[in-house]
Amino acid sequence: MASITASLSAETEALLQHECKTIGKDLIHRPGPDFLDRCFVPSNRTPQVIRSLGQLYNHGRLAGTGYMSILPVDQGIEHTAGASFGPNPMYFDPENIIRLAVEGGCNAVATTFGTFGTVARKYAHKIPFLVKINHNELLTYPNKFDQVLFGSVEEAWNLGATAVGATIYFGSEESNRQLVEIAQAFERAHELGMATVLWCYARNNAFKTADKDYHVAADLTGQANHLGVTIQADIIKQKLPETNGGFSALKFGKTHPAMYDTLSSDHPIDLTRYQVANCYMGRIGLINSGGESKGATDRDEAIRTAIINKRAGGQGLISGRKAFQRPFAEGVELLNAIQDVYLDDAITLA
Structure with missing residues (x-):
């Protein structure tokens, strides 16, 4: 706890001592070792899907806690490969992406068909694969913002995937098509016994005004x-x-x-608690993104985000650029620092 609180400086008391008086913690389906038994066994998910979820929740340093740490690396498509891997060119080689997730103690690694396809036989049995099936690519000129399918659910299954992931740009002109595509893809993934993870991003130019960016507003994201x-x-x-x-x-x-x-306030934990509430009060796990790398402050920011997520009732972080845009050993250390927040029993639900 001492190393964690040292990273928070003036925010320490506000974050660690905050008591959520908006949506009470007794209403939240808390993460824990028995989370799957409580929230998924009664559901319509098949035994195969529950087994896949078990593989996700029971791997890496956070195995058996009900929390997860995922390494996502699809920025080579989403942000261009040069811009993403320029700070650390070793990650042009897909195997190093998987190695970072394995040595970093992650529950899973989320990346592209191409990355998994090059190393599937070597690593499919060593860490759960989360295949991102759609992307927004930035080679089209002028740039457009539309998530398009890059492969099929069946292809992800053949790669040995434990889960498929996808993004929907809610609020965009293309969102209805994406919604239909991904609903169908998730139905097929469940038929094949895979778990499903959705990047639920708000996206519309009108959502950003002169003084505020409502793409990250609690009501829209919720x-x-x-x-x-x-x-x-x-x-x-x-x-x-x-x-x-x-x-x-x-x-x-x-x-x-x-x-x-009454359901929220301006406190970051209360804002995130509203996001959790919109995930069926935590019956479906909320993982927050780690955000872009800003250099020297990355570790502190990652710990801060993890504390907010955990105390709000979330289930973990999915952090990529802060880890892979730095030397390998430092990336492992940063992932471990995130995981340490979820392993610390003194950091409790607000």
């Missing part, structure tokens, strides 16, 4: 989460909320005063 669990995602990935009131400021959607007055 509703994106709710749509994600509706198509039976088993795990939701979401950006950490930084503000609220997107629906009201942009004057669309349906709201209720309680969304802002």
Whole structure:
């Protein structure tokens, strides 16, 4: 705990001592060793899907805790390979991506068909594969923002995947097509016994105003989460909320005063608790993204995000650039620092 609190400086008391008075912790389906038994065994998920979820929750340093740490590396497509791997060119070689996840003690590694395809026989039995089946590529000129399928669920299954992942840009012009595509893909993945993970991102140029970016508003991201669990995602990935009131400021959607007055506040844990609530009160696990690498502050920011997620009722972090855009050993250390937050029993639900 001492090394963790030292990273938080002035925020330590606010984050570690905060008591959530918006949505009470007794309403949350808490992460824990028995999480699958409590929340998935009663569901419509088949024994094969529950086995796949068990592989995800029972691997790496966080095995058996109900929490997870995932290394995601699809930025070679999403942000261009040169921009993503320029800080550390060793990751142009796909095997090093898998090695980082294995040596970093992750529950799973999330990356592309191509990456897994080059090393599948060597690593499929050593760490769960989470295959990202759609991407937004930035070679089209002018750039557009649309998630398109890069392969099939069957191909992911043949690679030995434990789970498939996908992104929907909720709020975009293409979101309806993406919603139908990914709902069908997730249905097929469940038929084949794989787990499903959804990147629930808000995306529309109108969501960013002169003074605020509502892509990370709790009300918009919370509703994106709710749509994600509706198509039976088993795990939701979401950006950490930084503000609220997107629906009201942009004057669309349906709201209720309680969304802002009683179900949330401006505290980051309360904002994230609202995201958890929209994941069926935590029946479906919320993992927050680690965000971009900013250099020297990465470790502190990663620990801060992990504490917020854990105390809000989330189930872990999916952090990539902060780990792979630095020397290998430092990447392992950063992943372990994130995991240490979830292994620390003194950091409890707010």
